[in-house]
Amino acid sequence: MTDKPEYGSLHDGWIAEAFRCPLRLPYAHQDAHGSDVSDFEPKRIQRAFLSETFLRSQGVTPQLDSITPQQIHQGTLGGWMQQSIQSPLGYTRLPLLFRLQDEPWVIAQFQGRLWPMDQPVLRQAHLLKQKMKQYVVSLAYRVTCFQRAYPGVPVRAEFIFPSSGYFAKSDGLFDQVISSLGEAQGVGNMEKETDPMAFQEAFVRVSVDSAINELQTSGRWFGHYLSSLGYRSDTWGQWLQELEEEIMSLRTGLSNEEPYPFLPGRHCAQCRYRDMGPKKGCWADHQEASDSISDSLSRMHIFELPGHGNETLVQDGVLFVDQLESDPAADLPSAFTIPWRREEQIRQQTQHPKAIQEALLHQTLEQLQKLPRPFHFLDFEAVGFPIPQREGDRIYDPVLFQYSCHTWDGDASTDSMSLSHTGWLDEEGVTDPEAVLVDHLVSNPALQKGTIIHFSPFEPQHLRKIAKRWRKEGPPKGFEQANDSLQAWMAKKGGRNFVDCLTLVRDGYHHARMHGKLGLKPLIGSLLTSKEATEPITRLSAEQMGFPGEWLLEGGYEKSPVSDGETAMHTYLMIRMAQKSGLKEVSRASLTHPTESHAELIQQMKQYCALDTFAMYLAFHHWLRVGEITVY
Ligand code: SF4
Known part of the structure; x- marks a missing residue:
């Protein structure tokens, strides 16, 4: 977050943090001053894409220049994305500001999705449901800034939802939008003609005026909510003033005489300030002094426990797992259920003598040993967007654009080096990436025998x-042979053998360092703590692995610039945008990505996907080598 002292001291980031909890403010303040936060925000491309499509659906060409105060006062027709407003209250960035014929100015925020038939029932009461409240408050702040900067200029507030009922009426709409977005970012040309009818019914507009009006005037729920968090104010106006004073005292270093009470609860579950490293963060700061176990280096928080009951425990003042009583260890179950994992984690944290460090169940090992060789560890990446890529597709229908596959003969003896890697990524922005991917996958001779292992x-x-x-519509032209192979792969009788690695982990593998979680990242994180499990990394080449081996040895996924599915999806959109708009030098685009070039983006995507499939290989290699174990 950046401060804007020459105007009011608030900004969107402060409002979002403060609405969740007043104790977040000092941590957010430290964050803003102490760390070098990257400008890259992958969701930015999604917002730009939505704004571009919405404006075109209304027959409006998106404007690239910043809007001027004169244009606002004169009521110029048009649409502007990401406009900054400095007001006596503070700073805000409006995701979308537009004015259509016969309408006042509208400040809009995009939300998930909505069936058009739900629009009439989405009244104020629905907008004030727990999940929507924070969005209403952030929009209310934006509207208040606008009103203070331009007193007397009529303005309305809306949520815009991609419509769940929309389906693409022709191929290529998605590429039309992504290419004009790319050209606009690169060369500033927004004059492309688009048929607004193509996007008609793609969005549902919902007014938030009455919810904001209620918040700004009476807002009983708001006052009640504020006092439950420990604020002194109980109206919108007072709260904004209280925040300004609080931020001023943080800036000047003069501590507030009346500190906010520490009231842990469900709002802590997703708070990034709760745990900021060993003995650091909000809970440690507020609890450590009075706690007898305060010397332990790192304590597991209740919200890290799998299973139910965490919120109730926190409300009862139990913040750390080591504050709980551990049950005596039972015999090993026949499958590792979530309640068992929860109890095991408590035993672990309370240093119970029978706590298990690592266990692989006999039946899981037996299942692994019986699987037909070779093993193909397969992972797909897919993109799902509000404007579908193919005619007839609905919004957010996923389309595959990348796969990675590691093939291993299944011999876990130390001298085996049989691992190989293959994959495909839509680098060229082909018309039907899914068809090309399927063709590449099912016609690969190396993948015709054995077991396909995936995660989820x-x-x-x-x-x-x-x-x-x-089968129903016929394959795309030119993919008839791929279709034959695919139908053979997926046939109920005699088709390929698929095994879900996630199910194997869920039912049969436990590692204390996974903290009860079941994803690929905790799995690989736990394996990386074992010299024995990571031994293959030292012997395999970067080509066999698909990425530099040091990444894993030096810290796992954090070394990869693309480190989760969402970033991968947005990075692919940048690649496709660059292809479709003819701008291969993505670094020229203002949707900044922390990379040098188009080629580098492509390499990062390939390495990220390879990391996922290599993680599964490493787990299988380790399991087959250690065999059935229970390590206390
Ligand atoms: S951990 Fe909870 S109490 Fe602490 S700052 Fe975060 S939300 Fe507030």
């Missing part, structure tokens, strides 16, 4: 969906 049901489910569609 998505891979076989999506292949089944494509096979069904191609």
Whole structure:
């Protein structure tokens, strides 16, 4: 967050933090001054994409220049994205500001999705449901800034939802938007003609005026909510003033005479200031002094425990797992259920003598040993966006654009070096990336025998969906042979053997360092703590692994610039945008990405996907080597 002292001291970031909890403010203040936060925000491309499409659906060409105060006073028609407003209250960046014929100015925020038939029932009461409140408050702040900067200029507030009922009426709409967005970012040309009818019914507009009006005037729920967090104010105006004073005291270093009470609760579950390293962060700061176990270096927070009951425990003042009583260890269960993992984690944290460090169940090992060789560890990346890529697709329908596959003969003896890697990424922005990917995958001779291992049901489910569609509608032109192979792969009888690695982990593998979580990242994180498990990394080449081996040895996924599915999806959109707009030098685009070039983006994507499939290989290699174990 950046401060804007020459105007009012508030800004969007402060409002978002303060609405969740007043104790976040000092940490947010330290964050803003102490760290070098990257400008890259992958969701920015999604917001730009939505704004561009929405404005075109209204027959408006998006404006690239900043809007001027004169244009606002004169009521110039048009649409502006990401406009900054400095007001006596503070600073705000409006995601979308537009004015259509016969309408006042509208400040809009995009939300998830909505069925058009739900629009009439989405009244104020619905907008004030717990999940929506924070969005209403951030929009209310933006409207208040606008009103203070331009007193007397009529303005309305809206949420704009991509419509769940929309489906693409032709191929290529997605590429039309992404290419004009790319050209606009690169060369400032927004004059492309788009048929507004193509995007008609793509969005649902919902007025937030009455919810904001209620908040700014009476707002009983708001006063009640503020006092539950420990604020002294109980109206919108007082609260904004209280925040200004609080921020001023943080800036000047003069501590507030009346500190806010520490009231932990469900709002702490997703708070990034709760735990900021060993003995650092809000809970440690407020609890450590009075606690007898305060010497332990790092304490597991209650919200890190899997299973139910965490919120109630926190409300009862139990913040750390080591404050709980551990049950005596039972015999090993036949499958590791979530309640068992929860109890095991408590035993772990209370240093119970029977706490298990690592366990692989006999039946899981037996299952692994019986699987047909070789093993193919497969992972897909997919993109789902509010404007579908293919005619007939609905919004957010996922489309595959990348796969990675590691193939291993399944021999866990130390001298085996049989690992190989293959994959495909839509580098060229092809018309139907899914068809090309399927063709590349199912016609690969190396993948025709053995077991396909994936993490989550998505891979076989999506292949089944494509096979069904191609059976019904026929394959795309030129993919007839790929269709034959795909149908053979997915046949109920005699088709390929798929095994979900997530199910194997869920039912049969436990590692204390996974902290009860089941994802690939905790799995690889736990394996990286074992010299024995990581031994193959020292012997394999970067080509076999698909990424530099030091990444894993030096800190896992954090070394990869693309480190989760969402960033991968947005990075792919940048690649496609660059391709479709002819701008291969993505670094020229203002949707800044922390990379040098188009080629580098492509390499990062390939390495990220390879990391996922290598993680599964490493787990299988480790399991087959250690065999059935229970390590206390
Ligand atoms: S951990 Fe909870 S009490 Fe502490 S700052 Fe975060 S939300 Fe507030």
